[in-house]
Amino acid sequence: MLKRTALYEEHKKLGGRLIDFGGWELPVQYQGVMDEHLGCRNAVGLFDVSHMGEIHVEGAASEAFLNYLISNNVAKLAVKQALYSEMCNHTGGIVDDLLVYRRSTDRFLVVVNASNTDKDFAHIQKIEKEFKQKNPGATDLRITNESSKYTQIAVQGRHAEKIVQTMTKTNLSAIKYYWFDEGTVLNGIPAVIARTGYTGEDGFELYVPWDRGPEVWRACLEAGKPYGITPVGLGARDTLRLEMKFPLYGHELSDETNPFAAGVGWVVKLDKGDFVGRAPIVAAKEKGLPKQLVGLKLLERGVPRQGYEVYSADGKKNLGQITSGTQSPSLKAAIGLAYVDKDHAKIGTKLTVDIRGTKTAAEVIPTPFYKRPY
Amino acid sequence: MNNFPSNLKYTKDHEWALIEGNIVTVGVTDHAQGSLGDIVYAELPKVGRELKHGDTFGVVESIKAVSDLYSPVTGRVTEINNALVNEPGMVNKDPYGKAWMMKVELTDPSSLGHLMDSAAYTKYVASLH
Incomplete structure (x- = not known):
């Protein structure tokens, strides 16, 4: 049985062509990949990305743990700031790439690829054990897979801010690229509003409670009408990211990929202390990547x-x-x-x-x- | 709504064939172009190539995928539509007209026996959903 997002009925209403995408029943396209792609580039696109996995990492030890778990430096992350990172294995390959949102000093939202959510969560739990063995004092650490609690909607394109601003009192112009705010949309629906995305356009990703997804989706379509908003399926999501050379797990990234070979060495912070995969990544880099x-x-x-x-x-x-x-x-x-x-x-x-x-x-x-x- | 003209014959692989004497013009159906989405590339056979019914004679590609084209009949390629190679999107706009792909001179008329008429193909397409 394929998993469905809270927006399944919305996709059907819009004539989306549903396919099996890593166990999720999602639209590969609505009107056509070309029109959706150009619609996002030239105006604005609306994406259901609720299949992405959301993991909460909380507690006094969460910053130190995440810094051991991933390649980028979480210690440099301010509250309400987001970062992109690789999560590596002990041989220096890539388990997944992900986003980390710092919600407070000791509360983080980690967003991982849909088809990797279970694998990632298992890896994170394994590393958690290791981390606690190495740091016996690090007892305040809670890691939970909250994927089923979020609907994630992306509004991407030059008109995104104007559209989302009609739905929230949060001042969006104050949110810089790779920062976010927590507020509400519509009638008090709690939302993480992040200036992030996977298209190369300006835009926002909204994390709202799972069951409030449909009303937020419909409100985006309504508010976006004057700007020619286009619902965008997985087909154009892929061509949009490819034009930006954003790597995708299963294509550019794998359990054997060295981040420096993949062109994501910029999120590998060798000066921040030890982290999973550091030694083999450095060794391979020094030997010369073929x-x-x-x-x-x-x-x-x-x-x-x-x-x-x-x-x-x-x-x-x-x-x-x-x-x-x-x-x-x-x-x-x-x-x-x-x-x-x-x-x-x-x-x-x-x-x-x-x-x-x-x-x-x-x-x-x-x-x-x-x-x-x- | 799909459109399957009654003057054409059809294959289960969603090619159409217009039979005029011993010359058969071949393309892909409205259903095929709809399922494939925006066609961005078309590869057609060389003139003179001998094809058996069911042989791969070319390729069309949408943004997302590659699809083989299968010859509906057995014969020799006498002409190909070079304009289509320059403008593959024509497959979506005019699948039965400007997006014809090749003309084949029949060498084995019995190969026509594999083809469906419009009513049978309509039923077949409906059965796929």
């Missing part, structure tokens, strides 16, 4: 897809594989991400991608592929 994640564009017709092999320009030397690819609606070009040998990772390097037996010319280009114009 492959690097690059963005590429096809110079001939075709679309790169996950798993396609990448070769040198003359087609002779295998360099690696595509991890994500699509026809980019914003660039009107076929783009992809690939792990390739380090000596072929420079911007401007000519490569080929094996598309069903045809070596198709490509070039390493700067990322993100898309930059918002405002």
Whole structure:
């Protein structure tokens, strides 16, 4: 039996085409991936991301614990600030990537990928045991999986602030990128209102109680009408993130991926003290990482897809594989991400991608592929 | 609402075939284009290629996925629609018109026996839901 978000009936009403996404019944598209993608880029898009996992980490030891659990530095996080991080395993691979929201000195909201929620929670509990053994004094620590209690709605695009502002008294213009506030929306519905997202546009992610989701969703659609709001399914969510080179677990990230190879070394803080995976990450980095994640564009017709092999320009030397690819609606070009040998990772390097037996010319280009114009 | 013209024949893989003497024009159905979504790439066979009924003759890709195209009949490719390669989105706009994909000269007329008429295909599509 597939899990459904609180917004299931809303998706059906909007004509969403529902698919199985990591055990969740969610819309891959409503009107069409292209229109939804461009709707978000050029106006504003509305996303149901309630399938994401929400984990509460609370107690006096929570900051120290999180700093041991993840690669980024939670000690530098102010109250009402959010950060992006990798959560690594003991071999230096990536268990998942996640967001941490600091709600108070000792209360954190950790948001993880939907399909990884159970795996992540098990990993976190394992690390919790380890942490408590190493720090016998760290007894005040409560970790709970609260995923089923939240509806998460993302409003993304240049008009997002105007739309969400009609629904809350919280002053949104005061919330900077990767900060949040806690207030209410509509008639007193408690909400975490965060200026975060996965599209490369300005926008907000709203965390509200599960059962209040439908009224918040409908209010967003109503308030967004004058701005041409578009409900956006998983299809365009993926193409939007890909244009930004935001990595996705199962594509760019895996249990074997070194964060520095994936281009997310900027969230690995080697100077903050020990954390899970630190030693092997450093060792691999010092030894030299054989492959690097690059963005590429096809110079001939075709679309790169996950798993396609990448070769040198003359087609002779295998360099690696595509991890994500699509026809980019914003660039009107076929783009992809690939792990390739380090000596072929420079911007401007000519490569080929094996598309069903045809070596198709490509070039390493700067990322993100898309930059918002405002 | 799906539109399946009665002058065409259909396959279970959602290709259509227009039979005019021994020349068969081939494309994908309105149902196919609707399920695939925005088509961004089309790959068609070389003129002269010999195809058996059920052979892969090309590929269409939406933003999200790759789909093979299967020949409805057995024959030799005599013409392909190069305009479609330049403007693959035509598959969504005009699946039975400007988005024709290839013309095949029948070499085995018995291969027509695999095809469904509009009524049978309509029923078949309804059974998929």
